[in-house]
Amino acid sequence: MIIETTALVKRFGTFTAVDGLDLSVEEGSVHGFLGPNGAGKSTTIRVLLGLYKPTSGQVRVTRRISYVPGEVTLWPNLTGQQVLDALAGLRGTRDEAAERRLADEFALDTRRRVRTYSKGNRQKVALIAAFAARTDLLILDEPTSGLDPLMEQLFQRCVRDAAAAGRTVLLSSHILAEVEDVCDTVTIIKDGRLVESGRLADMRHLAASAVTARLPEDQAAVIVNRLGFGDCANGLLHLSVPRDLVPRALGLLAEANAQDITCTPARLEDLFLRHYAVAAR
Numbered sequence: 001m002i003i004e005t006t007a008l009v010k011r012f013g014t015f016t017a018v019d020g021l022d023l024s025v026e027e028g029s030v031h032g033f034l035g036p037n038g039a040g041k042s043t044t045i046r047v048l049l050g051l052y053k054p055t056s057g058q059v060r061v062t063r064r065i066s067y068v069p070g071e072v073t074l075w076p077n078l079t080g081q082q083v084l085d086a087l088a089g090l091r092g093t094r095d096e097a098a099e100r101r102l103a104d105e106f107a108l109d110t111r112r113r114v115r116t117y118s119k120g121n122r123q124k125v126a127l128i129a130a131f132a133a134r135t136d137l138l139i140l141d142e143p144t145s146g147l148d149p150l151m152e153q154l155f156q157r158c159v160r161d162a163a164a165a166g167r168t169v170l171l172s173s174h175i176l177a178e179v180e181d182v183c184d185t186v187t188i189i190k191d192g193r194l195v196e197s198g199r200l201a202d203m204r205h206l207a208a209s210a211v212t213a214r215l216p217e218d219q220a221a222v223i224v225n226r227l228g229f230g231d232c233a234n235g236l237l238h239l240s241v242p243r244d245l246v247p248r249a250l251g252l253l254a255e256a257n258a259q260d261i262t263c264t265p266a267r268l269e270d271l272f273l274r275h276y277a278v279a280a281r
């Protein structure tokens, strides 16, 4: 594990922001870090970075980290290039060719002063510095909130490239499609506690597929009866089918000569929203 926290607690006065969190991130993985507002993601990340001292619990993490926050604040009077120079100076190692290539791809004019940059452009400076650095771990805390869709695509490619190069990525995000596209494992937290953690593929398996088909109501009723679930309205049958029962359900529909059969695999969005809602109760 490149990140491992055990029973991590972080209190601010009497308020407990992180409440006994076990977070494990395997080396080489792209790990999504999810949870509703105020769940404790940024606080956990700040503990990992050494910016906050844990109240109790253990933290193990590599020291070779690049970090990109959601709100990037930089020296306003420096140009983008001077900021990249300064960050490289602090880090001590540098791959200037990679920085130039990324600045080009992100279409960032590094000759301009940071003061004149939009939120997205400030994020680009931090992302370029992070991706170009030769660090083992990228900690990205909602890093794409200011990026347009084209840049979001480029961001996702950079994450995949980082993973292909053997680096680990911890990505905190509210953009579920982004997490679904780039992450292989996720941790969901709420109120500073773990709700769920594991491989995305396994979580998908736990969720139901949506099956619809058109067939006469009496035949639909037979299928609903045999499966033990389902709703039929206006000749359209709706089934929410656990993954392992999908072949059986489709077999029954084919036997009954159903028309317009559709089968949609579980969307992670539904799964996450369910988790958020369950956790919020």
Ligand SMILES: Nc1ncnc2c1ncn2[C@@H]1O[C@H](COP(=O)(O)OP(=O)(O)OP(=O)(O)O)[C@@H](O)[C@H]1O
Residues within 6 Å of the ligand: 012, 015, 016, 017, 035, 036, 037, 038, 039, 040, 041, 042, 043, 044
């Ligand atoms: N320095 C601080 N002092 C007091 N309370 C804090 C401090 N930092 C965070 N908190 C509180 O801890 C809780 C967790 O905040 P945190 O920023 O870690 O959540 P988050 O999961 O990152 O949320 P979001 O998705 O909105 O960014 C919040 O209720 C917040 O108000």
